[in-house]
């Protein structure tokens with residue numbers, strides 16, 4: 001998910017997780033970098049915010065390689081801050097604020113699975 005500070009990335013994830021049945025508090029992973037969830041059907045969801053992510057070393061230490069090697073839905077804010085470490089996303093979302101109350105969202109498929117999801 002791409003978009004400037006305050007574009008609405010976390011808000012979009014909150015609504016998505018609610019729609020997927022997650023109850024309880026949905027925190028922004030600004031400090032933790034990763035907030036994990038498990039859906040009722042057992043699907044693992046990982047919500048990342050790489051805004052404060054700095055050293056590639058952190059990637060291994062935090063166990064993110066294992067997360068990305070495992071199945072499940074991964075949602076990432078500020079993926080450009082972990083460029084070179086993240087795999088190619090199935091979907092690239094760009095959120096553009098139009099004014100205080102409106103956002104423009106564009107979705108781009110980057111893999112065959114992404115194309116299926118878009119369709």
Ligand SMILES: Nc1ncnc2c1ncn2[C@@H]1O[C@H](COP(=O)(O)OP(=O)(O)OP(=O)(O)O)[C@@H](O)[C@H]1O
Pocket residue numbers: 003004005006007008009010011012049077100101102103
């Ligand atoms: N679609 C929307 N329409 C109107 N306001 C929105 C929308 N999405 C988010 N906002 C508002 O924008 C503000 C920032 O949203 P949010 O925290 O989701 O942004 P963010 O992209 O995650 O920012 P950051 O880069 O700091 O993580 C919030 O006050 C939220 O209510």
Ligand SMILES: [Mg+2]
Pocket residue numbers: 009010011028049077
């Ligand atoms: Mg956010």
